[in-house]
Amino acid sequence: MAKAPQKMRDLPLTPLSKPSVASTGKTGSWRTFKPTIDLAKCTKCRICWVYCPEACVELDAQNVPRINYDYCKGCGVCAHECPMKIITMEREGGA
């Protein structure tokens, strides 16, 4: 992470920030619904990877999608977009 500003003149003229990993912590804790991919039926089309607004669908070397639950907020966009309809959304904590 970039060095935190100490005084006014350390700031840029307008807010500019460099990319860093989740400066507000593990935002996956905000999640109400958790997506799970039925990998046995996955065609590796990568639609979920493209659509995830938080870029927390990661692909392995064989293009198999993995959800990073540290940062997935459970918006359900991947489940909505999945053409195979194999991503299920389940309430966290099983309630």
Place this chain on the structure above:
Amino acid sequence: MTQVIVETGNRVAGLACKAARVKVVAAYPITPQTTVVEQIAEDVEAGRLDAKYVRVESEHSAMAACIGAAVGGVRTFTASSAHGLALMHEMLHWASAARLPIVMAVVNRAMGPPWNIWADFSDSLSQRDTGWIQFYCADNQEIFDTTIQAYKLCEDKRVFMPAMVCFEGFILSHTSMPVKIPDQKEIDDFLPPYNPPWLLDVDNPVTHGSIVYPEWYMEFRYFMYEAMENARRLIPEIDREYGKRFGIDYGGHVEKYRCEDADLIILSMGTIGSEAKLAVENLRKQGRKVGAARIRVFRPFPKEEILNLAKNAQMLTVIDRQVSYGMEGPLHTEVKASLYSHEDSPLTAGFIAGLGGRDVTIHDIEMMVNKSFKSLQAGRVEKEVEWVGLRE
């Protein structure tokens, strides 16, 4: 080579955009601004201007596209009027707070209803607190010169703020007059390519406009305040340098006409300021010691120049082509605020005139001055705000 052309205010605004070698123009047409962007589109299409012309679905999008282009590090231009400018409002704040030196021609038009396409300053003055520098022009030459000066000012690293170059719809926008267009090489020399402080660069990614918590927000606002104070200092410097190179300058913030020995000074903006000079001539023939001062820059407001004018004059007659409902004319408010710390301030009289394109004639101005002299004799202004020419 310097050329003298005879063109409308709108065309001259477009020619200034071309002379400034603007790279991106995003605009949406609205009367009376339309021919500004229509003719720029022709320039781009014909290859006379090497720029990207972006057609958009609204003024809000026009400013958003200019913001994107400016963050990308290129010189940008747009133009609007009245309701179009109002629709841009949110993005105007964004442009200034993102510190982008966008220049926009505002062809002043009254706000409706009643629907009206003619001149007053209700559109641009409603945007007073958006952080845009505001210039007001009195003829087509000034539109050209101010646009070039505006880029020079806005792109200065001590400023990095956007500017509106305002001029009255139809009175200037659709009226042809001779304009001197300086040699392109000399303009290039005065206005070198924009050197942006940051770029959208995929190899060195940054997020622009990210969230800032209360601990640091005020500091960014202070930077904008400071930039406007820097602009206040630079405006006369740039105007003088322009004058040295091209033979025309405007006296910085305020164009003064026969103010040195004046008992009474007429304060106004835009073309009323030209009319006021003629009124001064007539009134001087009648033995009245009158001067005229035309406010060219409304933000940053030239409070020191107003104070200087007040040193000798006993009366200021302020003509507003706009009204702030629940108060008075906005120029009158600013003038009085500038005088408050001054001992023995002159009296001020505020007149609302010329709304929705109604003519403000030399005769009207003489009437305002004569009324003001009566107030001066009486030692008090009976009617603080007076509407001129109401059909009672």
